[in-house]
Amino acid sequence: MTGLKLRTRKLDIRHGLIDLSHGAGGRASVQLIDEIFRTAFDNPILDQGNDQAAFDVPGGRMVMSTDGYVISPLFFPGGDIGSLAVHGTINDIAMAGARPLHLAASYIIEEGFPLSDVQRIAQSMAKAARDAGVTIVTGDTKVVERGKGDGVFITTTGVGIVPPGLDLSADRARPGDLVILSGAIGDHGVAVMSQRLNLGFETDIVSDSAALNGLVAEMVRVATGSLRVMRDPTRGGLAASLNEIAQQSKAGVIIHENRIPVKPDVAAACELLGLDPLHVANEGKLIAIVAPAAAGDLIAAMHAHPLGRHATVIGEVIADAQCFVQMTTSFGGGRIVDWIAGEQLPRIC
Amino acid sequence: MKHIDEYRDGNLARAMAATIAHEAMPDRHYQFMEFCGGHTHAMSRYGIEDLLPSNVQMVHGPGCPVCVLPIGRIDAAIALAMRPEVTLCTYADLMRVPASGGANLLKAKAAGADIRMVYSTLDALRIAEAEPDRQIVFFAIGFETTTPPTAHAITLARKRQLSNFSVFCNHVLTPPAMRAILVSPDTRAIRVDGFVGPSHVSTITGTSAYQSLAVEFAKPIVVAGFEPLDVVQAILMLVRQVNQGRCAVENQYSRLVTAQGNLIAQRATAEIFELRPSFAWRGLGELPHSALQLRDAYADLDAERRFAIDTLPAADNPACECGDVLRGLTKPAACALFGTLCSPDTPMGSCMVSPEGACAAHWSYGRFRDRARAGAGQVVR
Numbered sequence: 001m002t003g004l005k006l007r008t009r010k011l012d013i014r015h016g017l018i019d020l021s022h023g024a025g026g027r028a029s030v031q032l033i034d035e036i037f038r039t040a041f042d043n044p045i046l047d048q049g050n051d052q053a054a055f056d057v058p059g060g061r062m063v064m065s066t067d068g069y070v071i072s073p074l075f076f077p078g079g080d081i082g083s084l085a086v087h088g089t090i091n092d093i094a095m096a097g098a099r100p101l102h103l104a105a106s107y108i109i110e111e112g113f114p115l116s117d118v119q120r121i122a123q124s125m126a127k128a129a130r131d132a133g134v135t136i137v138t139g140d141t142k143v144v145e146r147g148k149g150d151g152v153f154i155t156t157t158g159v160g161i162v163p164p165g166l167d168l169s170a171d172r173a174r175p176g177d178l179v180i181l182s183g184a185i186g187d188h189g190v191a192v193m194s195q196r197l198n199l200g201f202e203t204d205i206v207s208d209s210a211a212l213n214g215l216v217a218e219m220v221r222v223a224t225g226s227l228r229v230m231r232d233p234t235r236g237g238l239a240a241s242l243n244e245i246a247q248q249s250k251a252g253v254i255i256h257e258n259r260i261p262v263k264p265d266v267a268a269a270c271e272l273l274g275l276d277p278l279h280v281a282n283e284g285k286l287i288a289i290v291a292p293a294a295a296g297d298l299i300a301a302m303h304a305h306p307l308g309r310h311a312t313v314i315g316e317v318i319a320d321a322q323c324f325v326q327m328t329t330s331f332g333g334g335r336i337v338d339w340i341a342g343e344q345l346p347r348i349c
Numbered sequence: 350m351k352h353i354d355e356y357r358d359g360n361l362a363r364a365m366a367a368t369i370a371h372e373a374m375p376d377r378h379y380q381f382m383e384f385c386g387g388h389t390h391a392m393s394r395y396g397i398e399d400l401l402p403s404n405v406q407m408v409h410g411p412g413c414p415v416c417v418l419p420i421g422r423i424d425a426a427i428a429l430a431m432r433p434e435v436t437l438c439t440y441a442d443l444m445r446v447p448a449s450g451g452a453n454l455l456k457a458k459a460a461g462a463d464i465r466m467v468y469s470t471l472d473a474l475r476i477a478e479a480e481p482d483r484q485i486v487f488f489a490i491g492f493e494t495t496t497p498p499t500a501h502a503i504t505l506a507r508k509r510q511l512s513n514f515s516v517f518c519n520h521v522l523t524p525p526a527m528r529a530i531l532v533s534p535d536t537r538a539i540r541v542d543g544f545v546g547p548s549h550v551s552t553i554t555g556t557s558a559y560q561s562l563a564v565e566f567a568k569p570i571v572v573a574g575f576e577p578l579d580v581v582q583a584i585l586m587l588v589r590q591v592n593q594g595r596c597a598v599e600n601q602y603s604r605l606v607t608a609q610g611n612l613i614a615q616r617a618t619a620e621i622f623e624l625r626p627s628f629a630w631r632g633l634g635e636l637p638h639s640a641l642q643l644r645d646a647y648a649d650l651d652a653e654r655r656f657a658i659d660t661l662p663a664a665d666n667p668a669c670e671c672g673d674v675l676r677g678l679t680k681p682a683a684c685a686l687f688g689t690l691c692s693p694d695t696p697m698g699s700c701m702v703s704p705e706g707a708c709a710a711h712w713s714y715g716r717f718r719d720r721a722r723a724g725a726g727q728v729v730r
Contacts, residue, residue: 258359264350267350268350268353271350271353274704322717322720324717326717328396329359329394329395329396330357330359331357331358331359331362331395331396331397331400331577331578332359332362332363332366332395332396332399332400333395333396333397333398333399333400334396334399334717334718335393335394335395335396335714335715336713336714336715336716336717338693338712338713338714341445341692341693341694341709341713
């Protein structure tokens with residue numbers, strides 16, 4: 001039969017569903033990868049079709065990070081599990097001050113999941129990666145039986161390169177350093193929660209999901225030697241990130257409630273649901289701890305970038321053996337900003 | 350946020366705090382109890398303590414519905430949820446309240462019990478309609494505020510002939526709890542000069558519910574909203590009553606509370622519920638006529654009767670001081686378990702669970718002040 005090419009019918013993306021053969025490693029798997037993922041991600045490294053990606057890296061320090069995405073609902077105002085899986089891992093790389101280079105993506109898909117949604121997610125990942133200047137160079141696809149997954153789970157792993165002279169780490173905050181927040185908090189968590197069916201709660205709030213590497217590059221450019229720590233306050237919100245920094249740096253942090261931007265509709269939704277915006281997840285914001293002398297230049301550089309337009313100093317690092325994160329309330333008193341205990345749950349009255 | 354920010358205005362708060370400091374007599378000590386956990390939460394979250402002069406102090410009261418529910422009732426709810434045919438619908442605050450033997454609803458859920466968190470009684474009704482083969486039980490708790498929604502759900506369930514819906518009723522009443530505090534020799538030993546009276550509860554009951562208490566025990570009561578300015582203004586009103594030697598029920602929360610309360614809600618509640626002869630409260634013990642049960646006419650919707658629930662008395666952890674905290678006898682930080690064995694991540698007592706619990710509020714918002722006593726560290730001003 002040499003000379004004859006096997007003719008395979010194209011995937012019926014409009015009506016087709018994932019079945020177990022798509023994860024079995026045979027032709028159906030190859031076809032799924034070719035027609036959906038390879039087409040969407042479209043780059044020469046992936047096109048080599050190897051089980052790994054090989055690429056040259058410049059000298060210096062490399063950073064690597066991995067994260068699993070299990071969000072429900074899969075599609076939400078302002079994004080979906082695909083864009084989130086790209087932004088989230090890029091941001092984890094960027095928080096080291098690094099320039100992200102490449103991503104690997106691994107999918108666990110549930111039997112019966114629509115091919116159209118697989119394609120929609122792949123295209124969303126491709127766009128998110130392209131916009132951030134990052135390529136998705138290798139991946140894996142598995143299919144689990146119906147009822148053993150929740151539609152799709154995605155794990156992304158990224159690598160990036162740290163510019164010379166930069167050493168960011170959560171243990172480097174020192175008393176006197178300033179705490180900068182890149183913009184309003186709580187958008188992502190409220191946007192996702194408002195979509196969860198059992199809440200039956202409608203808002204126009206969209207997730208802030210975004211890749212922060214462009215903003216970080218601008219920040220690094222003006223403040224390389226003065227930047228101490230960067231964190232993106234995702235799960236657990238601003239409160240968790242500040243507590244992590246305080247614990248790891250063995251210092252206290254004091255922030256000022258009236259300097260923390262929260263959009264009015266996010267504040268209202270939190271009020272209604274009994275949530276504290278300080279505990280609500282963000283996917284496109286960062287906290288930077290910086291030596292005070294460099295703060296002015298840093299803020300100016302952030303303001304010039306679309307994702308840092310509302311950047312502001314929200315507080316400072318102080319000496320505190322107990323590593324408390326404290327807040328002066330806009331009401332005039334003081335309080336602790338603690339980690340949340342368990343899952344953030346609604347209050348009853 | 351319109352209609353919210355106005356009640357959190359820092360400039361007004363400072364001005365009002367200055368008036369309190371000016372009017373509080375320097376040679377007198379004022380001690381008031383905030384009855385509601387909502388007030389406790391607001392005071393901690395906004396740092397109201399920092400605004401008050403040192404001779405005006407607050408002690409916490411029992412008005413946290415999750416906190417006063419005795420362990421035996423949680424044990425009964427867990428046993429109910431473990432039945433294969435039952436889906437237990439609950440407000441989320443209850444999930445981590447400690448039951449006997451280190452159990453709680455969250456662990457029961459992990460062990461396979463069908464327990465679902467709902468925002469409203471109507472969510473539970475919807476589940477009952479969608480899943481006719483399951484027995485849907487609503488775990489009803491709370492003071493007068495949460496009772497009317499339960500009554501409404503029962504009315505709708507009857508109207509829609511939902512035979513798979515029932516209510517495990519744990520609704521309790523505010524005035525008997527206030528009375529228990531006022532007659533208790535323990536509480537009388539600490540001086541309480543007056544009460545910041547219930548907030549949302551009073552929208553239902555009206556201020557008249559406390560009239561006889563104010564007269565009988567000669568204590569001023571100021572019904573106040575849950576916003577921080579409400580609380581500060583109520584404290585000012587209490588200071589003034591004390592200075593003038595008055596013991597009246599006053600209404601700071603006049604934008605929502607009337608003297609008679611919500612008569613429609615009261616009628617709906619009375620239609621469905623009647624007084625229990627007695628109910629065991631955590632911290633306050635057995636109090637006669639302090640809780641509600643379903644009337645005989647609604648017996649078929651009463652989970653206690655449908656599933657023959659037997660509540661056995663269960664002892665609190667002997668080292669846990671929630672009972673004293675709930676009566677204002679001690680402050681959270683004075684409990685030996687506070688911050689050692691007991692924290693919101695690993696609560697030993699109920700007051701460490703709900704955001705309205707005095708221990709959880711102090712842990713989450715106020716514990717940085719404790720070290721001032723030890724003389725170390727920097728305190729926010």
